[in-house]
Amino acid sequence: MRRLRFGDWGVAVDEALLSQVGARCALGPFLAEAGPPHLSLQAEALTEGQGTPLDPRRPLGPRFRIEGDVVRVEPPQASLDTELALRVGLQLATLRQGGLLLHGAGVAFQAQAVVALGPSGAGKSTFTRLCAREAGAEVLSDEVVGLYPGARVEGSPFCSDLDLPSARARARLAAVLFLEKGGEERLEAVSAQEAIPAMMAQVFRPLPGEASQGEVLQRLVRITEGVALRRFIFRKDAAAAGFVRDWLHGWHASG
Structure with missing residues (x-):
């Protein structure tokens, strides 16, 4: 797991979700030191019918599901999926810190x-x-x-x-x-x-x-x-x- 900082929170991200990070993502300023994360993004298959599409325009594409402090995300098929997964983590961390x-x-x-x-x-x-x-x-x-x-x-x-x-x-x-x-x-x-x-x-x-x-x-x-x-x-x-x-x-x- 790699840790990113969104706001004041650390977010642990499964390496599988970063395997296709594209040039449109610059992680450098957001890398965090090791420590207990507030949230984690984990790559795993979801049961059919579970979750929300990462991209509403692609209802059959990868999905995510929020379970408490864990976001389960289906493995990315392309760099856009990785970006969308990180956006879910960023948005969740932002909302739970009182932001938008x-x-x-x-x-x-x-x-x-x-x-x-x-x-x-x-x-x-x-x-x-x-x-x-x-x-x-x-x-x-x-x-x-x-x-x-x-x-x-x-x-x-x-x-x-x-x-x-x-x-x-x-x-x-x-x-x-x-x-x-x-x-x-x-x-x-x-x-x-x-x-x-x-x-x-x-x-x-x-x-x-x-x-x-x-x-x-x-x-x-x-x-x-x-x-x-x-x-x-x-x-x-x-x-x-x-x-x-x-x-x-x-x-x-x-x-």
Whole structure:
């Protein structure tokens, strides 16, 4: 078993589930020292009819079943199955630590994190790449991030673009940006009434028997209190990264 750290929890993962880890998973920042795990992911066959498909689009593919602190996962058939199995472990660990998991990008300017959200094509990977290459930000993930109590952001091993592996595991949440492509860089204030539903649309679907949508909503409201909520209109240009970095430093200093 190999131990990964998700949040403050250690998760023991069966080597069989890591046998097909692809280039889209960067485990380095999440490797943990040996110690008693809070959860374990074990590879084993499930009885016919048991479990939930790892990929809802493939109902006949590998399945998983949560039994207390153990997640039983059928052996992966491809690297995507391994990624999906790790996502189940990450989501379960996040939920049980009072957090929630989002489809989104995260970067850290020193200890201050910015989470960027938007539908497919909004520019999450572009935003991440610009911040990392042009403004010295560390990548948390360009695909999946966790929000935890105390406004903490946790990155993840997953990347949608191979040149954007996670370089840092955690930072403090300073701002949530809703991305839009445009002809210039500007920020617009977003109310909590608008931001919360938009964020909920990016939350991972509930796991069987775990936190309900209502509970996740309450967590999201608490975690984002005092966090800057903005719409970021930007170009695919190096200036966009410096714009966010300078705004973040100014906003933090004034706060």
